[in-house]
Amino acid sequence: MQSIVRLGSLKFRITVVVAVSALLAASLVALASLAVTEQEMMHIVGDQQYTLLESVASNIDEDLESKRTMLKILAEALEAALIHDGAQLQEFLEKRGTLRDEFFNVVAFDPNGTVIASLADRRAIGTKGFQHREYFTRTVMAREGTTSEPFRSALSGKPVVLVTQPVYADDGRLLFILGGGINLESPRFFGQLLKLKPGDSGYLFSVTTKGVIIHHPTPGRILANVKSEPGGAVKSTLAAMSGFEGWTEGVSKSGVHALISYKRLRSVDWIVGAVYPVSEALTPIIDMRRKALIASFVIAIATAVIAWFAVLRLLRPLAALRRHVAGLSDGETDISVFDVDRKDEFGDLSRAFYNLSQERAKAEAELAELAQTDALTGVYNRRMLEKTLAFAVARTKRASYKIVLAYMDIDHFKAINDGLGHACGDAILVEFAQRLLSVVRTADTVARLGGDEFVIVFEHVREVTEAQALGEKIVDVMRRPFNLPNKTLSITTSVGLAISDECKDTPELMLARADTALYKAKQAGRDRYVVSC
Numbered sequence: 001m002q003s004i005v006r007l008g009s010l011k012f013r014i015t016v017v018v019a020v021s022a023l024l025a026a027s028l029v030a031l032a033s034l035a036v037t038e039q040e041m042m043h044i045v046g047d048q049q050y051t052l053l054e055s056v057a058s059n060i061d062e063d064l065e066s067k068r069t070m071l072k073i074l075a076e077a078l079e080a081a082l083i084h085d086g087a088q089l090q091e092f093l094e095k096r097g098t099l100r101d102e103f104f105n106v107v108a109f110d111p112n113g114t115v116i117a118s119l120a121d122r123r124a125i126g127t128k129g130f131q132h133r134e135y136f137t138r139t140v141m142a143r144e145g146t147t148s149e150p151f152r153s154a155l156s157g158k159p160v161v162l163v164t165q166p167v168y169a170d171d172g173r174l175l176f177i178l179g180g181g182i183n184l185e186s187p188r189f190f191g192q193l194l195k196l197k198p199g200d201s202g203y204l205f206s207v208t209t210k211g212v213i214i215h216h217p218t219p220g221r222i223l224a225n226v227k228s229e230p231g232g233a234v235k236s237t238l239a240a241m242s243g244f245e246g247w248t249e250g251v252s253k254s255g256v257h258a259l260i261s262y263k264r265l266r267s268v269d270w271i272v273g274a275v276y277p278v279s280e281a282l283t284p285i286i287d288m289r290r291k292a293l294i295a296s297f298v299i300a301i302a303t304a305v306i307a308w309f310a311v312l313r314l315l316r317p318l319a320a321l322r323r324h325v326a327g328l329s330d331g332e333t334d335i336s337v338f339d340v341d342r343k344d345e346f347g348d349l350s351r352a353f354y355n356l357s358q359e360r361a362k363a364e365a366e367l368a369e370l371a372q373t374d375a376l377t378g379v380y381n382r383r384m385l386e387k388t389l390a391f392a393v394a395r396t397k398r399a400s401y402k403i404v405l406a407y408m409d410i411d412h413f414k415a416i417n418d419g420l421g422h423a424c425g426d427a428i429l430v431e432f433a434q435r436l437l438s439v440v441r442t443a444d445t446v447a448r449l450g451g452d453e454f455v456i457v458f459e460h461v462r463e464v465t466e467a468q469a470l471g472e473k474i475v476d477v478m479r480r481p482f483n484l485p486n487k488t489l490s491i492t493t494s495v496g497l498a499i500s501d502e503c504k505d506t507p508e509l510m511l512a513r514a515d516t517a518l519y520k521a522k523q524a525g526r527d528r529y530v531v532s533c
């Protein structure tokens with residue numbers, strides 16, 4: 001379990017890299033494709049909004065047109081009925097009930113701008129001072145009906161626009177001007193703008209090309225000019241006031257990122273607009289984006305699980321290799337434990353480790369060799385002799401045979417060294433050791449203690465008398481001339497021999513007895529052997 005969740009492990013890191021890559025790839029693909037879809041959807045919704053506005057604008061145009069037509073018909077009827085005075089006119093208007101359906105109020109002004117009839121409120125009759133109003137002068141000048149700028153009615157106090165129609169006598173004299181008032185706050189006129197509002201918080205509005213608000217969901221803003229409101233008009237509205245029609249992505253007055261559409265009316269200089277918050281317009285896309293990100297996480301987790309098992313499987317040879325390398329210290333260097341035949345990186349690694357283990361084994365063997373042999377002569381060294389002698393002495397206690405220890409020293413070696421040089425002395429030591437090896441059996445041990453002192457442990461000696469024969473043999477073999485590169489020398493040796501005594505011998509004692517015997521041989525004139533008694 002611990003190995004499964006080890007955070008720093010290669011398996012864990014590879015899995016994390018794969019999972020993060022999968023998460024990034026899935027998220028990027030999802031987000032990129034959704035971004036494209038979002039743009040496409042924005043265009044579709046924007047186009048839809050604009051089409052909707054076109055139909056709204058057309059409806060308002062038709063509504064205004066029908067109101068104008070109604071006033072025109074009314075004017076014609078008045079002309080035909082030869083109604084010239086206010087009381088008759090008031091009566092005439094009050095009989096036409098459909099006027100109340102179309103207009104908030106219908107008034108008639110005489111040519112001096114005084115109200116002579118008022119459908120909604122007779123008390124307004126006699127109110128003066130309308131001859132300077134822009135709709136009044138425009139109607140008089142044009143001699144035809146017009147639609148006023150929005151204004152606050154002096155009679156009702158409501159925000160209104162007035163549709164006018166002049167009425168003339170047969171002789172062409174202006175009798176009076178009819179005015180049909182439209183209450184901008186009334187849902188009857190702009191009701192469709194309320195009904196068609198996009199989304200939950202979207203809305204439609206209307207503004208004149210001069211910036212006067214005609215309709216807005218915030219009633220307090222009606223008749224305000226967008227240019228003189230705090231913060232001024234939003235960029236897209238300014239563009240619409242300058243002639244832009246269509247939809248754009250922008251920020252509404254309240255700071256909401258929205259699709260904003262504009263369409264001009266045909267018959268008046270009004271603009272209808274729609275504000276559709278992007279967060280609502282693109283709700284399906286935003287929802288899809290959230291789901292895509294969740295799906296990316298699920299994909300990343302699934303990929304991580306798959307990657308984990310794949311990595312476990314792929315790195316299995318690495319675990320085996322680690323075991324084998326750990327086993328090197330136990331001597332498992334056999335080629336069979338390494339997958340050296342693999343063609344992949346594990347094979348390369350296995351071969352490298354195998355070569356390393358072979359080199360290490362070789363170095364260890366060389367070290368072991370160095371530890372037990374004398375570097376100059378190749379025979380055993382003192383350490384090895386001590387071991388061998390200890391075993392040999394111990395064996396004699398349980399066996400019927402004895403061992404003989406021969407202790408040798410080259411006679412006058414110092415003089416040879418001094419006379420012929422150290423290198424020549426070395427050559428003699430090497431040859432001396434070779435001759436000692438030639439007189440022993442395989443079970444026997446030849447060792448150099450140091451300098452010109454050598455020791456032989458002869459095994460399996462049955463008779464005490466054999467020691468003398470061995471001593472003689474050694475002395476004899478050294479008497480043969482030593483052939484050096486430039487000269488031939490006569491060398492002799494003195495030998496002290498000790499025969500094992502099963503009761504009291506120790507390696508040290510045997511060496512001491514042999515050494516004493518050697519000393520005696522030297523004392524007796526050298527080139528001889530002495531057997532310790």
Ligand SMILES: Nc1nc2c(ncn2[C@@H]2O[C@H](COP(=O)(O)OP(=O)(O)OP(=O)(O)O)[C@@H](O)[C@H]2O)c(=O)[nH]1
Nearest residue numbers: 409410411412413414415417422425426450451452
């Ligand atoms: N060439 C050479 N000489 C060595 C080496 N080790 C020791 N010696 C020399 O061997 C000599 C040993 O001399 P001794 O055994 O003390 O004296 P000796 O001249 O042999 O006299 P006796 O033993 O009494 O016959 C010394 O001169 C050492 O310097 C070695 O590895 N190589």
